[in-house]
Amino acid sequence: MNLNLTLLGQAISFAIFVIFCMKYVWPPIMGALRERQAKIAESLAAAEQGAQRREEAEAEIATMLQDAKAQAAEIVAAAQKRANEMVEDSKSTARTEGERLLAAAQSEIEQEVIGARESLRKQVGSIAIDGARKILGSEVSADAHSKVIDDLVGQI
Amino acid sequence: MASSHAPTTTEYIQHHLQNLVVGFHPENGFGIAHGAKEAAEMGFWALHLDSMFWSIALGALFIWIFKSAAEKATSGVPGGLQNFVEMIVEFVDGNVRETFHAKSEVVAPLALTIFVWVFLMNLMDLIPVDLIPRMTEAVGIPYMKVVPSTDVNITLGLSLSVFALMIYYSFKVKGAGGFFKELAFQPFNSPNIFVQLIFVPINLLLEGVALLAKPISLALRLFGNMYAGELIFILIALLPFYAQWLLSVPWAIFHILVITLQAFIFMMLTIVYMSMAHESH
Secondary structure (H helix, E strand, C coil): CCCCCHHHHHHHHHHHHHHHHHHHHHHHHHHHHHHHHHHHHHHHHHHHHHHHHHHHHHHHHHHHHHHHHHHHHHHHHHHHHHHHHHHHHHHHHHHHHHHHHHHHHHHHHHHHHHHHHHHHHHHHHHHHHHHHHHHHHHHCCCCCCHHHHHHHHHHC | CCCCCCCCHHHHHHHHCCCCEEEEECCCEEEECCCHHHHHHCCCCEEEHHHHHHHHHHHHHHHHHHHHHHHCCCCCCCCHHHHHHHHHHHHHHHHHHHHCCCCCCCHHHHHHHHHHHHHHHHHHHHCCCCHHHHHHHHCCCCCCCCCHHHCHHHHHHHHHHHHHHHHHHHHHHHHHHHHHHHHHCCCCCCCCHHHHHHHHHHHHHHHHHHHHHHHHHHHHHHHHHHHHHHHHHHHHHCCCHHHHHHHHHHHHHHHHHHHHHHHHHHHHHHHHHHHHHHCCC
16 A cells, blocks of 8 residues: 555556557547448438438329329220210211112102103003004094093093 | 465455565565565555556557557448447547537547546456466465556556646646636635735635645545455455355446446546636636
8 A cells, every 4th residue: 555656657657548549549439430420411311312302203203193194084085085976977977878878769769650650651541542443443543642642641 | 475374364365455566675675575564665666566567458458459449440330349449439428528628639538548447457356356366376476466446556646647637737728827816716705805815825725625635536536446345355255165156246246337437437537627627717
């Protein structure tokens, strides 16, 4: 428990250790710590920025998706409308065509009826003249009495 | 002496508390002191070889560990050693930042050195009390006190160095006048100049005692705690070997707390004293 030179020896070694620590230990460790702190702060900021960018992108995607959906709906509606129109068109075309065909057929029939009637009339006329000639003899000439015969034919 | 006959209890304790002293004995000349009496007769010009050896070895261990971590220090992902060292450095740095507000290149490394070095010196207390002394005795070294902080020279060496730094920075930061003013015009002061003149010597006495008490209390607090702890370990070692663990284990566990706390207190008070030296009130 006596005070002696150990005290000075300890003080000297203390001074040496402190100076050594000050020069070679503290600065590099503190430097590394500060650097890492800066790095971490930087990466945190970057991560935050990334998250923000992702959010923005997500919002953009949502609007784009909505637009695309609307567009698709529009296209579908247009196509449907066009299809309806086409159906209507072909329907009306078919109808007019049918009507036209019907009309043509009808007129043909009428034509034929008229023709038949005409020939029938002529035959009836000639039959009547033949009949009359047989009855009256040969005094009846077709030319002289054609007017009468025509009237008769017209009454048929 | 231990070799000649089995030591009595008193001899055993005294042997454990005796440093390995080398110096000039008035009668026997230069050599190693045998016993406390011869060591005392050597006076101031003697050296505790064991304390110096362990203290310097542990200081070198501290520097070696921290230096090797500092050399490999990267700002990337730290390895195990770097992590451990950084934890301690950050702990010390945090304490310094909280308490010490002036700018200084010295205080933080000083605090780190004190904390780790004192902790390591205290840690020697947890080595079984007989282990190293028995080993050194076998190679012919008669005394071996392995815990440097149970040597008052070691703790005073630290605290007086801190005191010298305190005085140095007080003069440097506040100037001689400012430092004197701090000692002379506190705690009593008066606007009346004559009353103040009476107060000055009283203040000087009070503040002087307070100033001188700082290094003494700093050294004796550490020394007392470690010495007492060591003594209890020695006393426990006197028990029969099969009963020792009953006391030594709880005491060692408790002591882990004490050695850390004492190292922390020594560091904290150093920071506080440095802060007081740097700031004028």
